[in-house]
Structures are given as structure tokens and as C-alpha cells.
Amino acid sequence: MTNQRTIVVGFDGSEEAKRAVQWAAKYAVVRECSLHVVHCSLWVLLSNNRGPVPGVADSGLERAAQKVLEEGLALAQETVPDLEVRTTLLHGTPRDHLARVSLGAEMLVLGSRGLGGFMGLLVGSVSLEMAATAECPVAVIRADDHPEGPVLLAVDDSGSPAALDDACRFAAATGADLMIVHVLHEPAGYRLLREPVEAYPDAEALLDSVLSQARHKAPGVTVAGELLFDASFSKAVVKASQGARITVVGTKGHGVIKGTIGSTAHAVLHHAHSPVLVSRRRVTTEVA
Known part of the structure; x- marks a missing residue:
């Protein structure tokens, strides 16, 4: 069949x-x-x-x-x-x-x-x-291939549900660990001018929610998360992609020109240190 x-x-x-x-x-x-x-x-x-x-x-x-x-x-x-x-x-x-x-x-x-x-x-x-x-x-x-590395998932303020589905699906199928990152915007030189903030309750709550969902969708997968700080979302994701088996990002498909993607997915595609998966899947309730 x-x-x-x-x-x-x-x-x-x-x-x-x-x-x-x-x-x-x-x-x-x-x-x-x-x-x-x-x-x-x-x-x-x-x-x-x-x-x-x-x-x-x-x-x-x-x-x-x-x-x-x-x-x-x-x-x-x-x-x-x-x-x-x-x-x-x-x-x-x-x-x-x-x-x-x-x-x-x-x-x-x-x-x-x-x-x-x-x-x-x-x-x-x-x-x-x-x-x-x-x-x-x-x-x-890409030529950069790390078959024993983790799956890297970058989530935005929405929690990137479609990308979460795809990252969990990939990690569950391959037996890879799943690392979930969320980037907080921090202007260049910010920490030199001001004392660093000790807590980011909204961002921490978002990341905790995504981690919980990931563990539910892929119960056999080791899941970890981290908040990253950078003036550029894409730059932070590219740096985090070093050693990743694959980097998963979402896209709303709202590039300025028809047939283009947003600037973050575009930059990650060009510069990531791993294969890149751009998620365009409808969200499902469980990982198959």
C-alpha cells in the first residue's frame, strides 16, 4: 500500500x-x-x-x-x-x-x-x-549539519504555535532534545547604561507556557528553555543555532513583497549554523 x-x-x-x-x-x-x-x-x-x-x-x-x-x-x-x-x-x-x-x-x-x-x-x-x-x-x-545536536525552536510573543508543533514533531521522531528560546529586545549598550532587570514576568510566563505545551505534545523528549537578550531577534537565534540539529522558526508570510518572508525568518535562513525549518503548518492538537 x-x-x-x-x-x-x-x-x-x-x-x-x-x-x-x-x-x-x-x-x-x-x-x-x-x-x-x-x-x-x-x-x-x-x-x-x-x-x-x-x-x-x-x-x-x-x-x-x-x-x-x-x-x-x-x-x-x-x-x-x-x-x-x-x-x-x-x-x-x-x-x-x-x-x-x-x-x-x-x-x-x-x-x-x-x-x-x-x-x-x-x-x-x-x-x-x-x-x-x-x-x-x-x-x-545547509552544509552545517549537527546530527547529534538539539532541535532549536525560536518563539515570538505569540508562542509560535505552528512552529512549536513542527519542532515537537521533529524532536519526537528523531529522539533529539528540544531547546526553546525566546528573545527579548535589548538595545545595544543597554546593560552598560542601566542596571539589568532581575525579572521579566511576562516573558518568563510565555516561555513557561510554551515549555509546558512542548512536554505535553512530545512527552518522551527532553525539553529546556532560555530567555535571550539582544538588539536583534534574528542575530540571537543565529547565534543560538550553533550546534543545533535544526533551527525551527515560524513565519506569518507577511513580507513587504509578495512571495517573501519576514525579516527574521529571512535572516535566519541566510545565516543560521544549521538546517532551517520554516513552519507553515496548521496547528494540531497532538504530535503524530
């Missing part, structure tokens, strides 16, 4: 995409999901003649795209031999297809930059756009 719970991973043959496929395969097996490897061929944008070259076996642009997809499939099967994997070859840009293909999926997994990435651009435009528009959680896989 086909597993209805699926993790979708975009693959374009780049080193970043290879890491994404391996990561997605490993996570799919612990979540008891199937894996769907998707390659979006750009050749349709460049040429109408994609058929084989006469007299040349195994040639042509269409066949080249199929080979990329086959490479992704082989990599997933090599990483987790018994994993249920299917593949899809689509024509057009990833932004044209990935949000649609991942609709209803457990997660969409992408490399930090694809073949079209610019040197010096830490996260490609496709990953940023999917983090803002996909209707499922989006994991962006």
Missing part, C-alpha cells in the same frame, strides 16, 4: 540538492513517510528541440533531465535502501511547480542554493520563495 504521508524534495543535481535528498531520505524513514523526488527541467525555457540527437544513443535535453532525476532517485535509495521513493519530472522553473507539488505534504525539503545560485548568496531565491509560499513546512538544508 502506498504511504500517503510524503516528504517532497527538490533535486537539480547540485551539491546542495544532493545534501537535501540525503537529509530528506533520512528524515522520511524516521517519520514513516514516503519520499517524492522532484526535478524541474529548465530546458523547456531554452529550446523546443529536446529530443534525442539522431544517431546518438541516450542523448537529448529531455533525456538529460531524466538522468538528473534518476541521479536523485539513486541517491535516495542509496541513503535509505528500503525507503518508498517516487519521482516526478516537470518542465519549468521550480517556483512554478514546487508549491503545488508539495501541497498537503509533510514537508518540502530544498538545498540552500541550486545550480542557478549566485556566488555569495547564502540562500537561493527558490528556497526563499518556497519558505514564503508553500503550504507545508519548508526545510532548507
